[in-house]
Amino acid sequence: MKKYPIQLKNNTTIKITQEELDEFSQTLKGAIITPDDHEYDLFRKVWNGTVDKHPGLIARCRGVADVIRAVNFARKHGLLVSVRGGGHNVSGSAVVDQGLVIDLSEMRTVKVDPEERTAWAQGGALLGDLDHETTAFGLAAPVGVVSETGVAGLTLHGGVGWLLRKHGMAIDNLKSVDLVTSDGKLVKASKDQYQDLFWALRGGGGNFGVVTALEFHLHPIEPTVSFIMPLFPIEDANKVIHFTREYMQTAPNDLMLLGIYWTVPELEGIPKESVGKPTISLVGCYSGPRDKANEVIKPLLEISEPLVDLSGEVSWTEAQSMLDEDYPEGKYYYWKSVYLDRLEDEVLEIIKTYNLNKPSQESTIDIWFLGGAMQDVETSETAFANRHHSYMVAIEGNWSDPNMNKQNIQWARDLYNELKPYSSGGIYLNFPGFVEEQSEIRQGAYGENLDRLQEIKEKYDPSGLFTGLMDFSRK
Ligand SMILES: Cc1cc2nc3c(=O)[nH]c(=O)nc-3n(C[C@H](O)[C@H](O)[C@H](O)COP(=O)(O)OP(=O)(O)OC[C@H]3O[C@@H](n4cnc5c(N)ncnc54)[C@H](O)[C@@H]3O)c2cc1C
Numbered sequence: 001m002k003k004y005p006i007q008l009k010n011n012t013t014i015k016i017t018q019e020e021l022d023e024f025s026q027t028l029k030g031a032i033i034t035p036d037d038h039e040y041d042l043f044r045k046v047w048n049g050t051v052d053k054h055p056g057l058i059a060r061c062r063g064v065a066d067v068i069r070a071v072n073f074a075r076k077h078g079l080l081v082s083v084r085g086g087g088h089n090v091s092g093s094a095v096v097d098q099g100l101v102i103d104l105s106e107m108r109t110v111k112v113d114p115e116e117r118t119a120w121a122q123g124g125a126l127l128g129d130l131d132h133e134t135t136a137f138g139l140a141a142p143v144g145v146v147s148e149t150g151v152a153g154l155t156l157h158g159g160v161g162w163l164l165r166k167h168g169m170a171i172d173n174l175k176s177v178d179l180v181t182s183d184g185k186l187v188k189a190s191k192d193q194y195q196d197l198f199w200a201l202r203g204g205g206g207n208f209g210v211v212t213a214l215e216f217h218l219h220p221i222e223p224t225v226s227f228i229m230p231l232f233p234i235e236d237a238n239k240v241i242h243f244t245r246e247y248m249q250t251a252p253n254d255l256m257l258l259g260i261y262w263t264v265p266e267l268e269g270i271p272k273e274s275v276g277k278p279t280i281s282l283v284g285c286y287s288g289p290r291d292k293a294n295e296v297i298k299p300l301l302e303i304s305e306p307l308v309d310l311s312g313e314v315s316w317t318e319a320q321s322m323l324d325e326d327y328p329e330g331k332y333y334y335w336k337s338v339y340l341d342r343l344e345d346e347v348l349e350i351i352k353t354y355n356l357n358k359p360s361q362e363s364t365i366d367i368w369f370l371g372g373a374m375q376d377v378e379t380s381e382t383a384f385a386n387r388h389h390s391y392m393v394a395i396e397g398n399w400s401d402p403n404m405n406k407q408n409i410q411w412a413r414d415l416y417n418e419l420k421p422y423s424s425g426g427i428y429l430n431f432p433g434f435v436e437e438q439s440e441i442r443q444g445a446y447g448e449n450l451d452r453l454q455e456i457k458e459k460y461d462p463s464g465l466f467t468g469l470m471d472f473s474r475k
Contacts, residue, residue: 027069033058049330051092058101064212070102072184083206086126086150090335091435093469112137117218123211125151131317139218140316142167147321152211157429158203158384162285165253165372167219171202178213182461200456203384207468208460224313226286226293230306234278238348243303253372254288261355262364274307285319334397334409336416337431339389341424354415359407360399368392385447386426394431442470
């Protein structure tokens with residue numbers, strides 16, 4: 001009889017028999033995928049092509065009952081577990097080598113209550129699923145800026161996007177979270193119930209159980225918003241960043257901006273003579289009153305003479321998917337992040353030099369101009385510890401040639417190390433590289449909240465069934 005080797009938490013391997021597997025399989029609505037299945041390669045892969053993990057089993061859950069049974073199966077056999085939401089985390093933590101993947105990608109239902117202005121999204125929903133439903137009622141949830149990203153992973157680690165300055169991070173708009181804990185129990189964590197869990201889930205990541213649904217407070221959104229995207233010559237980079245840095249001090253919170261160092265791509269609307277040139281671009285969204293849009297955006301478009309200006313008025317769902325085509329599934333990615341409180345010229349020079357010398361023209365260096373509602377919340381109010389920095393630099397190594405993995409990863413790591421001395425500390429878990437430096441990242445991500453997170457972990461997952469991105473043990 002066929003047996004499936006599966007790795008245990010203690011690093012030993014057991015073999016699950018076909019009989020045990022059949023028994024497990026019969027309790028689920030969704031499919032169990034083993035390495036023998038022809039769909040195995042399809043379902044073990046995640047968005048980042050550099051991730052090549054081989055799980056022992058994949059449970060493609062179709063609902064809460066499936067999740068409970070998968071958790072119970074994992075606990076009974078002591079299996080290593082990973083949880084897959086949208087499968088977009090660059091680290092590939094959604095998949096575990098030889099262990100059990102609890103795959104929620106068939107759980108993407110979203111329901112909106114327009115009276116209460118709330119949305120309930122299943123644990124495998126993507127941002128596009130959420131936006132599709134909420135915009136039918138003129139409402140939006142503050143999440144991220146690419147529609148194919150998973151709602152759960154993005155939110156559990158913070159969640160920054162076009163409504164960040166206006167309404168805060170995704171976690172700041174969470175009303176409740178449905179979670180299957182390590183003992184196979186479904187709980188609803190909110191401000192009124194399981195308050196400690198609710199605190200931990202807002203920034204603590206996927207360490208506390210399987211999130212089967214997230215409920216968000218929604219906000220009215222105009223039928224159209226302004227998408228901002230002038231591409232300036234790289235020679236004007238300092239001028240653009242200096243101006244934006246000052247401008248954002250007094251700009252309305254309806255405006256959210258990134259300064260992106262990259263290379264002009266071959267896209268519709270881009271003049272041929274600009275393609276392939278290094279550029280500094282402002283990319284952002286103004287979601288405030290329409291009659292104020294021009295007044296707010298015009299000064300940004302006039303900082304210098306753009307090579308091309310791709311700005312325009314678009315629907316909310318268009319704004320949310322404007323960058324999708326830059327991040328195709330299966331290409332190669334390595335992203336890291338550094339928080340800064342000041343943007344000195346020295347830092348801008350380093351960024352400019354790395355942009356000019358990158359091994360892949362697809363890579364970008366993005367300065368997020370943080371602030372606004374994100375900073376109206378105290379650090380101790382949620383597990384997210386990095387609210388009060390002024391800027392986040394996201395280093396995006398993006399490339400198409402798998403033979404260039406080493407060079408591109410090294411480029412991103414080198415830039416990260418060069419920027420670290422200027423950093424005010426902290427790490428954003430949604431851009432975590434391959435989470436190589438566990439203790440540095442854990443301290444950087446959770447800071448003063450780490451002790452409380454570890455206590456909550458011990459209370460709800462004493463055997464350490466869920467590893468999430470981070471190892472929470474007190475080693
Ligand atoms: C193209 C692209 C654009 C992005 N843009 C933004 C952005 O604008 N803003 C931003 O903040 N981030 C952004 N990110 C980063 C993104 O938020 C993270 O990669 C996030 O972790 C992805 O969530 P996911 O569910 O797709 O990931 P997955 O890889 O499925 O999950 C990542 C981890 O989250 C946990 N997890 C996921 N789902 C669950 C669940 N249901 N229950 C328990 N744990 C779970 C698990 O620990 C898992 O290992 C972007 C990423 C990509 C690839």
